[in-house]
Amino acid sequence: MVVELPYSLHSRYASIAIAWTVIIIPPVFINLGLFYGLWYGKPEIDRLHVLTLPTAVLGIFTAIAIVDRVWKLTRSSPEYRPLNSPRHALDIFQWGYFLALILISALITSALARGDADQDGHDLQIRLISLPAAVLMYLVATLALLSLALSRLELKLPFRFGSLDAGNVVRPAIFYIVEDIVAVDGGGGLEYRKAFIARYDSSPIFRRMIWDLSVVWMLYFYVFAVLLTVLVFTLPKAAVYVVGWAGPFPFAGLLAIWTIFHVKSELRKERKGPLENERTPLLS
Incomplete structure (x- = not known):
């Protein structure tokens, strides 16, 4: 019997639209607007200040997002935390977020x-500060590769990892990403975490789907990160900032669209019939 996922998009379209607006506006419109507006519109301003200001403003938005997410995870109610985890343990996605932030901050600062x-x-400075998205993709792809290797080797966790107790086999990266994002950012909470884990444990098709998605996103991120790096270091200086910061969004959107259709197809196979009321867990 298929374990139902207690999550519907119909009641969350507004919050999803707001979330994606917050994701897209700072790095694309505000960041690019500040950089090109100041670089070409204010030639009297110190060039180092022009390079610093857009990323500083972007850092403010990032800090706000981190504070909001950490507050949800550490509040007295365990509503958003991983199952049976202590109050200040955070979740796997948040620790990955911190790691990405450290790497990107080191790149920009240096x-x-x-x-x-x-x-x-x-x-060279402009080209280097145009690489954060590529660095992020390299990191996510590498972590996904590591999770796939450990999962294939059936390595058992020596300690609690997210919602999973010690002794469980490491799972593909998409498993942790979906569970944490839907539970915290999508508002699914503990109820979703329990159902998602039960669905994964009980359904071979669902497990294969999570594996396949992890492989595809890993390969896609590696390929596109390399492409983005090549473009940033070969295109004219005037173009690299927009390519580095805005380029990933349309390509990630195409992969997201493929993911939606692939997930729906796999869930139909899982049910052995028409997919009626199921809401894909990846659309958070």
């Missing part, structure tokens, strides 16, 4: 700190 050492009109 790029800005070097100044125009090459006397190239800040050409």
Whole structure:
């Protein structure tokens, strides 16, 4: 019997629209608007200040998002926390978020700190601070690869990992990402975590789907990260900032659309009949 996932998109379209607006506006419109507006519209401003301001503003939005998410996970109610976890344990997605933030911050800080050492009109600096999205994709793909390898080897966890107790086999990266994002950012809470884990444990088709999605997203992220890196270091300086920061969104959107149709197809197979009222757990 298929375990139902207590999650419907019909009551969450407004919150999803708001969430994606917050995701897209800061890195694309505000970040790019500030950079190109100041770089070409205010030539009298110190170039280092122009390079610093957009990423500083983006950092403010990032900090707000982190505070909001950490507050949900550490509040007295365990509503959003991983199953049976202590109050300040956070979840796997949040720890991955922190790791990505550290790597990206190190990249931007080191790029800005070097100044125009090459006397190239800040050409190398602009290219370096155009790489955060590529760095993020390299990181996610590598973590996905590691999770797939450990899962294939059936390595058992020596300690609690998210909602899973010690002794459970490591699961593909998409499993942790979906569980945490839907439970916290999508508002699914503990009820969703329990149902999602039960669905994974009870359904071979569902497990295969999670594995396949992890493989596809891993490969896609590696390929596109390499492509993005090549473009950032070969295109004219004026184009690389927009390519580096805005380029990933349309391509990620295409992969997301494929994911939606693939998930629906797999869930139909799981039910051995028409997919009637099921809401895909990946559309958070």
